[in-house]
Amino acid sequence: xxxxxxxxxxxxxxxxxxxxxxxxxxxxxxxxxxxxxxxxxxxxxxxxxxxxxxxxxxxxxxxxxxxxxxxxxxxxxxxxxxxxxxxxxxxxxxxxxxxxxxxxxxxxxxxxxxxxxxxxxxxxxxxxxxxxxxxxxxxxxxxxxxxxxxxxxxxxx
Amino acid sequence: xxxxxxxxxxxxxxxxxxxxxxxxxxxxxxxxxxxxxxxxxxxxxxxxxxxxxxxxxxxxxxxxxxxxxxxxxxxxxxxxxxxxxxxxxxxxxxxxxxxxxxxxxxxxxxxxxxxxxxxxxxxxxxxxxxxxxxxxxxxxxxxxxxxxxxxxxxxxxxxxxxxxxxxxxxxxxxxxxxxxxxxxxxxxxxxxxxxxxxxxxxxxxxxxxxxxxxxxxxxxxxxxxxxxxxxxxxxxxxxxxxxxxxxxxxxxxxxxxxxxxxxxxxxxxxxxxxxxxxxxxxxxxxxxxxxxxxxxxxxxxxxxxxxxxxxxxxxxxxxxxxxxxxxxxxxxxxxxxxxxxxxxxxxxxxxxxxxxxxxxxxxxxxxxxxxxxxxxxxxxxxxxxxxxxxxxxxxxxxxxxxxxxxxxxxxxxxxxxxxxxxxxxxxxxxxxxxxxxxxxxxxxxxxxxxxxxxxxxxxxxxxxxxxxxxxxxxxxxxxxxxxxxxxxxxxxxxxxxxxxxxxxxxxxxxxxxxxxxxxxxxxxxxx
Numbered sequence: 075x076x077x078x079x080x081x082x083x084x085x086x087x088x089x090x091x092x093x094x095x096x097x098x099x100x101x102x103x104x105x106x107x108x109x110x111x112x113x114x115x116x117x118x119x120x121x122x123x124x125x126x127x128x129x130x131x132x133x134x135x136x137x138x139x140x141x142x143x144x145x146x147x148x149x150x151x152x153x154x155x156x157x158x159x160x161x162x163x164x165x166x167x168x169x170x171x172x173x174x175x176x177x178x179x180x181x182x183x184x185x186x187x188x189x190x191x192x193x194x195x196x197x198x199x200x201x202x203x204x205x206x207x208x209x210x211x212x213x214x215x216x217x218x219x220x221x222x223x224x225x226x227x228x229x230x231x
Numbered sequence: 232x233x234x235x236x237x238x239x240x241x242x243x244x245x246x247x248x249x250x251x252x253x254x255x256x257x258x259x260x261x262x263x264x265x266x267x268x269x270x271x272x273x274x275x276x277x278x279x280x281x282x283x284x285x286x287x288x289x290x291x292x293x294x295x296x297x298x299x300x301x302x303x304x305x306x307x308x309x310x311x312x313x314x315x316x317x318x319x320x321x322x323x324x325x326x327x328x329x330x331x332x333x334x335x336x337x338x339x340x341x342x343x344x345x346x347x348x349x350x351x352x353x354x355x356x357x358x359x360x361x362x363x364x365x366x367x368x369x370x371x372x373x374x375x376x377x378x379x380x381x382x383x384x385x386x387x388x389x390x391x392x393x394x395x396x397x398x399x400x401x402x403x404x405x406x407x408x409x410x411x412x413x414x415x416x417x418x419x420x421x422x423x424x425x426x427x428x429x430x431x432x433x434x435x436x437x438x439x440x441x442x443x444x445x446x447x448x449x450x451x452x453x454x455x456x457x458x459x460x461x462x463x464x465x466x467x468x469x470x471x472x473x474x475x476x477x478x479x480x481x482x483x484x485x486x487x488x489x490x491x492x493x494x495x496x497x498x499x500x501x502x503x504x505x506x507x508x509x510x511x512x513x514x515x516x517x518x519x520x521x522x523x524x525x526x527x528x529x530x531x532x533x534x535x536x537x538x539x540x541x542x543x544x545x546x547x548x549x550x551x552x553x554x555x556x557x558x559x560x561x562x563x564x565x566x567x568x569x570x571x572x573x574x575x576x577x578x579x580x581x582x583x584x585x586x587x588x589x590x591x592x593x594x595x596x597x598x599x600x601x602x603x604x605x606x607x608x609x610x611x612x613x614x615x616x617x618x619x620x621x622x623x624x625x626x627x628x629x630x631x632x633x634x635x636x637x638x639x640x641x642x643x644x645x646x647x648x649x650x651x652x653x654x655x656x657x658x659x660x661x662x663x664x665x666x667x668x669x670x671x672x673x674x675x676x677x678x679x680x681x682x683x684x685x686x687x688x689x690x691x692x693x694x695x696x697x698x699x700x701x702x703x704x705x706x707x708x709x710x711x712x713x714x715x716x717x718x719x720x721x722x723x724x725x726x727x728x729x730x731x732x733x734x735x736x737x738x739x740x741x742x743x744x745x746x747x748x749x750x751x752x753x754x755x756x757x758x
Contacts, residue, residue: 109319202248216259219278
């Protein structure tokens with residue numbers, strides 16, 4: 075008997091919402107700018123996660139060259155996140171017509187005069203110079219761990 | 232138009248994207264190998280998911296970039312415009328995923344580390360336990376080794392003391408608080424004449440010959456806790472006493488109560504007899520010297536009395552009262568001279584001849600003379616004459632007199648008993664340097680108190696008129712003149728036990744020693 079009453083009380087608000095609604099206030103619209111916001115927030119979150127990992131590795135006093143490589147990965151990836159974050163803003167702030175693509179795409183030019191905003195855009199467009207080495211260090215770290223484990227196994231065996 | 236060419240950025244974007252895919256997948260591959268190599272390692276699991284998420288992110292990003300670049304190069308910007316939102320969406324999604332995996336899984340790693348720490352502690356504890364167990368095992372092994380060593384030492388010690396106890400020629404025994412005999416060595420049984428089976432209920436009181444001795448023994452033990460060199464008498468099973476020198480130690484319990492005693496007793500019986508014989512020997516030597524002096528002094532007046540009485544007899548008619556009186560004087564003087572002669576024999580100052588003598592022949596001669604008399608008295612004679620007995624050098628007459636004396640004494644000892652047995656035995660001494668003659672009877676024996684005196688001159692237990700008490704003295708003197716010894720044993724100790732009667736054991740040296748002795752005695756003077 076009691077359980078029936080409790081179940082009724084639980085479902086009562088749901089029934090009220092479904093039966094007596096006038097406007098769907100709970101539904102939110104997502105504008106086109108939301109994508110870049112989410113993306114930038116994702117960069118911040120990624121940077122934070124990397125910072126946390128970096129801090130934790132140092133705190134844990136792990137030994138071995140693999141952990142050194144992993145720390146370098148974190149630092150470079152954090153740096154890349156910062157570059158990418160800035161790069162996205164600089165791209166958005168770039169005025170229309172700042173890039174000429176009249177001839178073809180491969181001969182596109184960042185038109186003069188080169189302002190600070192344009193320089194930032196240009197530099198941050200080269201973000202793979204940071205991103206690729208970061209992933210290279212990640213690869214080195216994993217390989218180092220594997221070799222270390224492999225060596226230990228062989229020594230035990 | 233002038234401007235900065237974006238071509239480097241475009242190429243870098245293409246190459247970087249490809250490199251990103253390659254590096255991220257290589258990293259993921261090694262992470263995957265790590266998890267396969269060590270599936271239980273949570274850190275490798277974490278890195279596997281992180282690299283996986285990064286690889287997914289690299290794919291989403293790099294593919295997006297490559298597609299964008301190639302579409303733009305191909306002049307199909309319109310297509311890119313249509314799909315760029317999806318590419319960007321996936322890109323954001325995977326980036327968030329990477330961050331999420333990195334953080335959330337890392338929390339798991341921390342939990343794993345905490346667990347690993349605890350596991351490490353447990354492992355350390357296990358290792359400590361194992362080390363402790365190892366130490367304990369070593370300790371046990373060491374302990375076992377020590378126990379074995381101690382057991383061996385104890386065993387050796389027990390053997391040593393057991394050997395000391397069992398092989399001791401002295402009596403060793405233990406008694407309990409109730410003065411019951413707990414254990415005794417074989418020498419003890421032999422000394423007392425008991426067998427081991429008979430001692431189950433043997434009391435100390437059974438061992439002591441005199442009740443006052445057990446009282447003084449118990450009193451001294453209780454008072455001092457030990458007894459040192461107590462001379463007392465034990466009783467053999469047959470009741471005969473043996474003289475022992477006893478040392479004992481009381482055994483006390485933890486509360487100081489007396490649990491019993493451990494006793495060592497040395498049989499002094501033989502020593503005592505020897506001491507008595509030594510004393511008697513010295514006494515005999517003194518008596519002999521005195522007898523020799525007296526004999527010399529008396530011999531001269533006796534000769535004069537005999538000479539004058541014989542001269543006077545010529546003066547009177549035979550059968551006259553005076554003649555008869557002189558005959559009495561002559562007869563008694565001769566008797567006195569016989570006594571004096573015997574005394575001189577005892578003191579070894581009578582003349583002797585020297586010739587080779589076969590003792591078996593001497594004994595045969597003696598038996599030929601005495602056998603008839605002995606058989607009349609129902610005394611059976613057992614002759615056990617050793618074969619190949621070496622000859623000795625001596626005076627056959629004097630030696631014959633010695634054995635006649637001993638046989639006569641045996642005869643007298645058995646006469647009152649209406650018969651008996653006489654054993655005559657000769658044999659070579661174990662060392663081969665002397666001949667032993669044993670004369671044993673089954674008569675009433677010689678009381679212990681008389682044994683030291685029987686060789687004294689004029690000592691006799693016969694009624695007055697039946698003996699002069701010089702027979703054994705003379706025998707003693709003759710044997711000693713021959714460098715030998717004469718011993719008496721009564722009752723007789725035999726393999727069968729104690730035998731009633733008396734045993735005279737005469738030991739005479741063969742060859743050189745005996746000759747020297749005789750020549751020595753002759754050099755000392757003669758009548």
